[in-house]
Amino acid sequence: MISAINITKTYTGQDGTITALGGVSFKVRRGDFVAVIGRSGTGKSTLLGVTGGLLKPSSGEVFLDGQSVWNLDEQSRARFRGQKIGFVFQNASVISSLTVLENVVLPQSFLPKSTTANMSRAMNLIESVGLGHRTHAYPDQLSGGEKRRVAIASALMNDPPLLLADEPTGDLDSETESEIMSLFANLWQSGTTIIMVTHNQQLANYANRIFKMDDGLIIESSGQTEAEDSFS
Amino acid sequence: MNGWYLALSQIKRNPLRSALMAIGIVIAAAFMTAVALLIVGVNEGITNTVKRLGADIMVVPRGEKIARQFNEALLTGKPATFYLATATIEKVSRVPGVENISSQIFVETLTNARCCAGKFFIVAFDPDTDFTVKPWLKDEAGLSISQMEDWMIVGDRILLRKGSEAQFYGTTFTVAGVLEPTGTGMDWTIYISEKSLRKMVTGSGTKAEMPLRIRQGDYSSILVKAQAGADLIDLAEKIEQAAPEIQVILSSTVAKLARGQLFATAYVLGCIVAGLWIMALVMSGVIFSMAVRERRSQIGLLIAKGANKNFIFGMLTKESILIAATSCLSGCLMGLLIVFSFRELLSNALGASDVLPTAATAGLFVAAFSVLGTATAVITAIMPVIPILRTEPYEAIKQGAAT
């Protein structure tokens, strides 16, 4: 489903050039659940951004379902993102001026054909993240964990085949964490491809593959052979 | 959920910020509209006065101060008192090219005249020779004039109506008629007959707190109607030659003098308006771009969810349009309301008969200023935002987290 070829990403700032990704290649099959682990600052978030078409790589290519993400123009890439990818970010999570329900429905507004808002799907998603009683609350009335759950529901609204999650359970209590993880497990079961960045080795156990990153490279990749066998 | 919806949700969820963006614009737009309406209104008044003077040439005693007073009396109805002798009238009437003359005598009411607060301008005229006052009479007041003893005709803005009475210098006058609104000083003037005036002067010695000192045969101004086809400048020169103690005022001079004053005021006010407007635009622009900067992560999030940059740009433009249009429109209407509610106060302060232009003109100004104001406010709000939108969405999302 995803094929990344020799991606590099460098940042030029006051303290010289920082290489966040130093030539990463990987493949992810449809239906994979990949956990990306590694110390802080090793390029995990950068990798996710480049893969999802949000952060332009310095070089290299990313193919998603055979389509070169970075060869699309801005408009098509935006549409592509809206249809194919759900994002859950490390921090910034929801649109603060919209209610829970509006946040969840939002991604549908960016689909090319003007579908009438699928409210029942949105309500189901909100139920499934346990916020059925808060549909009309605004984000500033929610706790951090609740906001994160709204972000997840929103990311799933367009039923994306690929979910990119950057520490989706960071700074959540273990109970909420396991709730979210079982939600992810269910998604995976129903066929969604997931790439999840985490610090937590235990969470990585939910995945069927693990990429370990260090210094801008994937230094270890479990299940890779298996992946490459079935990749076409 | 379209761009308008998102824009509106931002405004609703950040009422303080939206209000801060709006407040300067509201004030500047209100001030701008008020000033523009005032200037246009006063200018319209001047045009009206000149058009409606009825006389081609006016003769008053010589002197720059007198010319100024006379002007003001014509435009605003502010009392003016100066006098010239009967002999002058004869000299003027004999000048070739003069068709008709009618003379007037000016008096001002005492401050405690029972009808009205403040000093009012009384003009005594001869109904038989008059050709400037009577054409403005609303109805068949001419009839009652001939039957009544001490009648008066009042301008439209004098708060007296037909049949009501008022006492000046001990003599009681009854309103015989009201003039059509003229948009000139006539609206604020009280007209009586020369006969009544002379009687009032004699009576004032015993009946009034202060006697009125106008000698028999004193007049204030002579209104001249020229013969058809006469060269007015030429005629004016001849009149001045015939009677060196007077000066001739042409209706065009009235306008020129009045406009000179108006434009000086307009210039100062215009500069203040421009300054205010620039300040308001800068303020609202700065607040808007600060707000957008603060919201970069939210914008990045929208992009991550499938919005493209055009959508984001459109959404922000819509947000600034909503704020700018609302504040411009309400500011302009407020300006109109201010001029409307303080119409008399402003008229007096500016020395104008009226400050409100016609409804059509006022409407046009409110509409034009609302549109222009909105356009400039939107442009100044959105221009500084463009570089902010160039940040990569992913960067924006990460940076947003830091704040």
Ligand SMILES: Nc1ncnc2c1ncn2[C@@H]1O[C@H](COP(=O)(O)OP(=O)(O)OP(=O)(O)O)[C@@H](O)[C@H]1O
């Ligand atoms: N905008 C930027 N400018 C300069 N350097 C950057 C920028 N963004 C990231 N980096 C650098 O790139 C490297 C990789 O960053 P990245 O955010 O991908 O790390 P990470 O693995 O996600 O870390 P963490 O686990 O702490 O989230 C880091 O060294 C970071 O300092």
Ligand SMILES: [Mg+2]
């Ligand atoms: Mg990270």
